[in-house]
Amino acid sequence: MWTWFYKLASPPHVYGVAAALMPWLLGGAALAVAYGLIAGLAFAPPDYQQGDAFRMIYVHVPGAILSLTVYMVMAAASAVALVWRIKVGHAVAAASAPIGASFALMALVTGSLWGRPMWGAYWAWDPRLTSELILLFIYIGVMSLRSAFEDPARGDRAAALLAVVGVVNVPIVHFSVVWWNSLHQGATIVKLGTPSMPGSMLWPLLSMWLGFMLFYGAVLCTRVQAEVLNRERQAAWVREAIKS
Amino acid sequence: MMSNFWSMGGYARYVWPCFGFAGAVLAWNLWAARRLLAGARLRSARALAMAASDAR
Numbered sequence: 319m320w321t322w323f324y325k326l327a328s329p330p331h332v333y334g335v336a337a338a339l340m341p342w343l344l345g346g347a348a349l350a351v352a353y354g355l356i357a358g359l360a361f362a363p364p365d366y367q368q369g370d371a372f373r374m375i376y377v378h379v380p381g382a383i384l385s386l387t388v389y390m391v392m393a394a395a396s397a398v399a400l401v402w403r404i405k406v407g408h409a410v411a412a413a414s415a416p417i418g419a420s421f422a423l424m425a426l427v428t429g430s431l432w433g434r435p436m437w438g439a440y441w442a443w444d445p446r447l448t449s450e451l452i453l454l455f456i457y458i459g460v461m462s463l464r465s466a467f468e469d470p471a472r473g474d475r476a477a478a479l480l481a482v483v484g485v486v487n488v489p490i491v492h493f494s495v496v497w498w499n500s501l502h503q504g505a506t507i508v509k510l511g512t513p514s515m516p517g518s519m520l521w522p523l524l525s526m527w528l529g530f531m532l533f534y535g536a537v538l539c540t541r542v543q544a545e546v547l548n549r550e551r552q553a554a555w556v557r558e559a560i561k562s
Numbered sequence: 563m564m565s566n567f568w569s570m571g572g573y574a575r576y577v578w579p580c581f582g583f584a585g586a587v588l589a590w591n592l593w594a595a596r597r598l599l600a601g602a603r604l605r606s607a608r609a610l611a612m613a614a615s616d617a618r
Binding site: 378420432 | 567571572573577590591592595596599605606609613
């Protein structure tokens with residue numbers, strides 16, 4: 319029953335699964351994002367307070383959620399790699415870091431563009447914005463630490479430790495709008511209770527969220543293939559793998 | 563009708579750059595991942611070729 323789980327520790331198996339999954343994940347992402355964009359930009363009604371500026375939610379919120387989700391995946395993979403010494407865990411963590419950093423940057427820049435017309439400023443040292451900026455710095459720290467060692471195995475371990483310790487920032491980002499007075503609005507969809515949006519606005523947002531998740535899966539598959547190849551360059555299975 | 567859409571109720575200068583930046587981030591992710599994989603394949607092929615020539 320658990321065979322499939324144990325196989326996830328095998329680099330050739332992970333390489334093959336990633337190669338097979340990637341086109342399906344990318345196709346699903348394209349469909350979900352296309353629906354989300356069309357419905358969100360053209361058919362969702364304007365917000366009664368923010369007008370059409372609210373439409374920035376369709377990229378800002380999925381980007382922000384993904385910046386946290388990718389971090390959780392990176393931290394979990396790092397913990398698995400540290401505890402069980404599974405090399406694939408380091409490959410998944412190394413593959414996730416630049417993707418997560420790009421989503422954190424997306425959340426910050428799109429949030430800044432939304433903040434200007436709503437708050438009158440591109441930036442404020444608000445708890446949500448500041449903790450998201452710290453998340454971006456942690457991603458950059460994890461990537462820098464990995465490449466700072468001549469011995470890649472030591473770099474992997476150091477980066478994994480920082481990723482696991484840095485997970486403490488994830489609940490701070492999410493609950494910052496609850497714990498402190500914040501300019502930033504509260505949770506819209508990721509919260510207990512019903513989402514505070516009508517269906518015509520909510521469905522495109524959920525579709526964009528799904529699309530971004532699938533997109534992360536697709537890019538992760540490609541990057542994991544590269545990371546596994548870099549770590550297993552001399553292995554016998556690589557000859558067959560790079561032919562295909 | 564179309565000009566209303568593009569003007570985004572007067573918020574066009576914020577809405578379109580916001581979507582443009584998000585699109586650029588997604589495109590960069592795809593491009594960078596494919597480039598990384600192509601580089602890894604090339605390095606693996608070179609390593610295998612060197613190992614084969616050493617064996618001979």
